[in-house]
Amino acid sequence: MAIGNAHRAALVQIVGEQASLSSESDLGLYEYDGGVDRARPDLVLFPSSAHEVSHILAYCTLHQIPLVARGAGTGLSGGAIPIAGGVVVSLVRMNRILEMNLDDEYLKVQPGVVNLDLSAALAPHGYFYAPDPSSQRACTVGGNVAENAGGPHTLVYGVTTNHVLGLEFVTAEGDIRIAGGPEGDLPGLDIRGLLIGSEGTLAVVTAIWVRIMRSPEAVETMLAVYDDPEQAGQSVSDIIGRGVLPIALEMMDGVMLRMVEEATNAGYPLDAAAILLVELAGPVEEIREQAPLVEGICAAAGARSVRIAADAAERALLWKGRKNAFGAIGRVSPTFYVQDGVVPRTRLPRVLGLIQEIARKHGLTISNIFHAGDGNLHPIILFNARKPGDIEKAKLAGDEILELCVAEGGTITGEHGVGMEKNELFGKLYSQPLQEHLLSLKQQFDPAGILNPGKLLPASQTLNRFENVTAAQ
Numbered sequence: 374m375a376i377g378n379a380h381r382a383a384l385v386q387i388v389g390e391q392a393s394l395s396s397e398s399d400l401g402l403y404e405y406d407g408g409v410d411r412a413r414p415d416l417v418l419f420p421s422s423a424h425e426v427s428h429i430l431a432y433c434t435l436h437q438i439p440l441v442a443r444g445a446g447t448g449l450s451g452g453a454i455p456i457a458g459g460v461v462v463s464l465v466r467m468n469r470i471l472e473m474n475l476d477d478e479y480l481k482v483q484p485g486v487v488n489l490d491l492s493a494a495l496a497p498h499g500y501f502y503a504p505d506p507s508s509q510r511a512c513t514v515g516g517n518v519a520e521n522a523g524g525p526h527t528l529v530y531g532v533t534t535n536h537v538l539g540l541e542f543v544t545a546e547g548d549i550r551i552a553g554g555p556e557g558d559l560p561g562l563d564i565r566g567l568l569i570g571s572e573g574t575l576a577v578v579t580a581i582w583v584r585i586m587r588s589p590e591a592v593e594t595m596l597a598v599y600d601d602p603e604q605a606g607q608s609v610s611d612i613i614g615r616g617v618l619p620i621a622l623e624m625m626d627g628v629m630l631r632m633v634e635e636a637t638n639a640g641y642p643l644d645a646a647a648i649l650l651v652e653l654a655g656p657v658e659e660i661r662e663q664a665p666l667v668e669g670i671c672a673a674a675g676a677r678s679v680r681i682a683a684d685a686a687e688r689a690l691l692w693k694g695r696k697n698a699f700g701a702i703g704r705v706s707p708t709f710y711v712q713d714g715v716v717p718r719t720r721l722p723r724v725l726g727l728i729q730e731i732a733r734k735h736g737l738t739i740s741n742i743f744h745a746g747d748g749n750l751h752p753i754i755l756f757n758a759r760k761p762g763d764i765e766k767a768k769l770a771g772d773e774i775l776e777l778c779v780a781e782g783g784t785i786t787g788e789h790g791v792g793m794e795k796n797e798l799f800g801k802l803y804s805q806p807l808q809e810h811l812l813s814l815k816q817q818f819d820p821a822g823i824l825n826p827g828k829l830l831p832a833s834q835t836l837n838r839f840e841n842v843t844a845a846q
């Protein structure tokens with residue numbers, strides 16, 4: 374949908390000329406996120422308050438202009454792509470920590486605060502914010518809420534929803550509402566929970582109360598190295614089977630670890646077939662007991678070496694490799710496509726084998742890096758977007774991987790969301806009556822259907838009204 378000049382002028386007036394973008398070259402920067410899809414907005418607005426967000430939404434609802442909220446644009450499922458055109462509302466100017474309450478252990482933040490900035494602000498006080506997506510240097514808390522983001526430490530700490538106490542949000546008609554708050558659980562329906570993971574399809578979040586945690590007394594990070602990926606998978610099951618619950622259990626296959634090591638010098642052996650990063654945290658005594666136990670379990674499963682990071686610097690180096698992994702791929706492949714399937718932990722070795730069969734069938738290289746403890750796979754499909762037919766092949770392989778995950782008793786996303794990448798598969802996961810129920814819920818929040826059309830629910834349910842619409846004014 375192209376919006377006309379009169380709408381453009383009215384919307385720009387809400388935030389001011391200097392807080393808007395409308396030239397073709399500027400708009401080009403907002404036509405993509407971390408995924409593979411593209412669509413250009415007609416206008417980008419940068420509100421600085423919930424009040425401004427409210428005016429924008431009310432205007433767009435009145436005139437049926439599609440609107441997509443955007444954080445840092447690191448999403449991997451096309452959530453921030455304005456597939457129906459219209460307005461992108463970037464929350465990056467709303468980037469302040471509004472309140473730090475250490476006594477009651479919460480922060481109140483604006484949605485555009487970068488994830489890592491929470492833990493950086495808390496560290497001097499001995500606290501941290503647990504959800505730590507690997508994109509945490511860039512992604513925003515608002516984007517994390519919308520995607521219910523996870524990270525390497527979700528195994529014990531849980532995902533974003535487990536750390537959000539309350540939300541201030543603006544409905545499509547411009548009403549500013551609050552669900553929850555510093556006190557957390559309120560009686561009755563959990564509107565807070567409903568909004569988390571709704572991918573900007575129900576409301577725009579304008580403030581967030583998050584739970585903070587005391588930094589653990591002791592942390593140990595270990596690197597286990599394997600000549601056979603199955604042994605690494607076995608170690609994951611064995612560690613948990615023996616009653617040890619590390620805060621992170623991350624696995625990389627040989628293809629991935631070589632790309633990462635060459636880019637980051639994290640200290641991963643180039644000739645290994647897989648590595649496992651294990652992190653333990655808790656009281657000193659407990660960690661002193663668990664570390665040798667984990668070391669023994671990995672060795673018994675076949676690890677050729679297990680190294681415990683000697684100090685904080687070595688620990689940071691081991692994590693540097695893991696957290697910069699996606700960036701490292703660019704040295705080897707011009708483009709890549711990250712998938713986000715989940716399978717029961719015990720199916721990991723079998724599913725990894727079947728993913729390689731899919732790779733062979735399509736003549737593609739697929740490497741693996743994943744939150745092994747959660748059974749959350751991130752197969753990375755390497756392809757060349759400039760080569761005709763390659764992107765279609767990559768997407769087909771991605772769909773086959775997700776269908777495999779579902780067939781093995783898992784699901785289509787662990788943390789990256791559904792977006793416009795998996796909404797047709799989403800349609801296959803849920804029965805028609807349940808989908809209708811979800812759609813009627815959306816209509817309660819967004820009667821004109823302007824909020825992020827074409828996402829989460831199958832596109833046919835939310836995108837139709839914006840097709841073939843030309844300039845309204």
Ligand SMILES: Cc1cc2nc3c(=O)[nH]c(=O)nc-3n(C[C@H](O)[C@H](O)[C@H](O)COP(=O)(O)OP(=O)(O)OC[C@H]3O[C@@H](n4cnc5c(N)ncnc54)[C@H](O)[C@@H]3O)c2cc1C
Nearest residue numbers: 444445446447448452507513515516519522523573578788
């Ligand atoms: C290198 C890399 C590593 C990653 N690692 C992880 C990981 O470990 N774990 C993980 O979970 N994800 C990961 N991701 C995916 C991504 O970083 C997360 O989904 C993140 O939560 C997106 O935040 P963002 O600010 O970039 O949001 P965007 O990409 O801008 O938006 C994502 C979605 O949120 C909506 N949205 C944004 N702000 C608001 C708001 N204020 N109100 C309502 N809706 C809003 C958008 O409309 C969109 O649907 C990774 C991505 C990259 C590129």
